[in-house]
Amino acid sequence: MRLVLCAVSVFIGGLLYAVPNMTRREILFAVPLPPDFRDRSEGREAISAFRTTIAVVVLACVGLLLFLPARLLGAIAAAMPLAIVLAAGISFYQQYRKLAPAAVQFKRLREAELTAQPERLPWFAWLAAGPFVILGAAAWYLHLSWSRIPARFPVHWGANGQPNRWAERTTRGVYGPLFFAAELCTWLLVMALAGWFGSRRSPWRSVVLGLLVTVQYLMGVVFALISVQALLGLPVWVIALLPIAVLIPVITITINKMSQPSGPPDPTPNECWKGAIFYYNPNDAVLFVEKRAGFGYTFNFANPWCWVLLGGLALVIASAPFIVA
Amino acid sequence: MDSAPRLRIDPASTVPVVRQITDSLRVLFVEGRLAAGTALPSVRRVAMELGVHFNTVAEAYRILAAEGWLEVKQGRGAVLVARTAPALASEAWREDFRSRLRALLAQMRAQGVPAARLAAELRGVAKEVTRT
Numbered sequence: 001m002r003l004v005l006c007a008v009s010v011f012i013g014g015l016l017y018a019v020p021n022m023t024r025r026e027i028l029f030a031v032p033l034p035p036d037f038r039d040r041s042e043g044r045e046a047i048s049a050f051r052t053t054i055a056v057v058v059l060a061c062v063g064l065l066l067f068l069p070a071r072l073l074g075a076i077a078a079a080m081p082l083a084i085v086l087a088a089g090i091s092f093y094q095q096y097r098k099l100a101p102a103a104v105q106f107k108r109l110r111e112a113e114l115t116a117q118p119e120r121l122p123w124f125a126w127l128a129a130g131p132f133v134i135l136g137a138a139a140w141y142l143h144l145s146w147s148r149i150p151a152r153f154p155v156h157w158g159a160n161g162q163p164n165r166w167a168e169r170t171t172r173g174v175y176g177p178l179f180f181a182a183e184l185c186t187w188l189l190v191m192a193l194a195g196w197f198g199s200r201r202s203p204w205r206s207v208v209l210g211l212l213v214t215v216q217y218l219m220g221v222v223f224a225l226i227s228v229q230a231l232l233g234l235p236v237w238v239i240a241l242l243p244i245a246v247l248i249p250v251i252t253i254t255i256n257k258m259s260q261p262s263g264p265p266d267p268t269p270n271e272c273w274k275g276a277i278f279y280y281n282p283n284d285a286v287l288f289v290e291k292r293a294g295f296g297y298t299f300n301f302a303n304p305w306c307w308v309l310l311g312g313l314a315l316v317i318a319s320a321p322f323i324v325a
Numbered sequence: 326m327d328s329a330p331r332l333r334i335d336p337a338s339t340v341p342v343v344r345q346i347t348d349s350l351r352v353l354f355v356e357g358r359l360a361a362g363t364a365l366p367s368v369r370r371v372a373m374e375l376g377v378h379f380n381t382v383a384e385a386y387r388i389l390a391a392e393g394w395l396e397v398k399q400g401r402g403a404v405l406v407a408r409t410a411p412a413l414a415s416e417a418w419r420e421d422f423r424s425r426l427r428a429l430l431a432q433m434r435a436q437g438v439p440a441a442r443l444a445a446e447l448r449g450v451a452k453e454v455t456r457t
Binding site: 108109110111112113114115116119198199200201267268269281282283284285286 | 329330331332333334335337353359363365366367370372373374375376377378379381402
């Protein structure tokens with residue numbers, strides 16, 4: 001289990017290590033800069049400082065995970081990813097502050113195509129139905145195998161791989177995780193549609209839609225596997241490593257796409273970006289804008305619909321204790 | 326296949342965005358690049374693409390509707406209508422137009438554009454106007 005935890009720490013560190021490559025070349029640490037800035041000494045130094053911080057923290061975490069006594073492992077396991085993310089966040093913000101004085105404003109000219117053609121979703125949007133089918137199939141399998149389900153079965157496992165929460169063979173205990181996953185997938189579907197119809201036309205729209213559908217599948221499969229684990233006796237590490245196995249190719253493809261020449265960057269005004277990552281512009285009708293930190297879209301927090309979507313997520317999370325036994 | 330005409334604005338310009346939108350659309354209408362019966366994109370879509378508030382685009386559509394170019398229907402977008410030219414503008418209006426044109430030319434001269442170049446530009450524009 002120590003090795004799995006180390007792998008998770010290294011994976012999270014690797015993801016964060018790649019953050020400077022996960023934005024357009026014209027953006028570094030959320031600061032719009034000339035495209036050649038990354039090749040200048042200031043750019044290289046900023047990237048190097050950020051990555052060194054992550055490497056040091058990941059190595060420290062791996063050391064602790066390998067050599068700590070087993071009784072402390074459970075307590076520290078959850079803190080490790082948080083420590084890595086926190087260190088990366090602080091280092092990111094430091095680099096942002098350092099580079100901010102060199103920021104340039106993207107060309108502000110904007111244009112709109114004067115066509116009233118309805119916007120069509122890409123064909124793969126229909127694949128968003130798949131996770132619901134998977135969850136439905138798992139529920140049907142559980143229904144058919146009801147008598148074989150143990151009276152008490154594990155639904156949650158600790159960092160040491162041992163079960164630490166159990167459910168009973170009741171409707172809520174058996175179908176609860178599936179229903180919760182269906183809620184999550186519904187929210188992701190709404191986000192995907194809002195992202196498509198609430199953002200400017202850009203090649204990234206379909207990529208982001210595809211990513212959200214992938215995350216939907218990930219949720220659907222993980223929760224379906226957790227639900228049938230008691231019947232099939234699947235090893236826990238399969239369920240734990242599945243997200244990593246899915247995310248590695250997704251992140252690789254994303255980085256690859258980001259490095260390709262693309263359309264011009266979204267010319268959002270610099271003054272509307274708060275704290276590097278929050279966009280607030282009441283004079284912009286859009287709901288989602290292209291991120292300046294990382295890949296994808298972020299909310300225009302001045303658009304009231306963003307609070308409806310965030311409220312929806314809060315409701316989904318708040319409903320978990322009532323749905324999952 | 327010809328792509329649809331595009332509406333361009335510069336948010337950094339000193340010209341108000343609503344005027345930039347109405348001016349750009351009017352040019353497209355006058356030049357015949359958008360024919361009567363053409364449906365314009367919704368206020369929401371144009372506002373999102375241009376990065377401006379819905380009200381700004383709605384106001385531009387209302388101004389053009391008042392000029393007789395558009396028919397705006399609640400919830401059904403705007404459609405370009407066949408417009409009959411109004412009676413010849415009054416002398417006061419023409420004087421105002423001349424004054425604005427002179428101010429624009431003075432501005433261009435102040436920016437260092439040579440008089441010969443300005444005259445050539447005006448001839449080019451005049452040629453386009455008489456063609457449409």
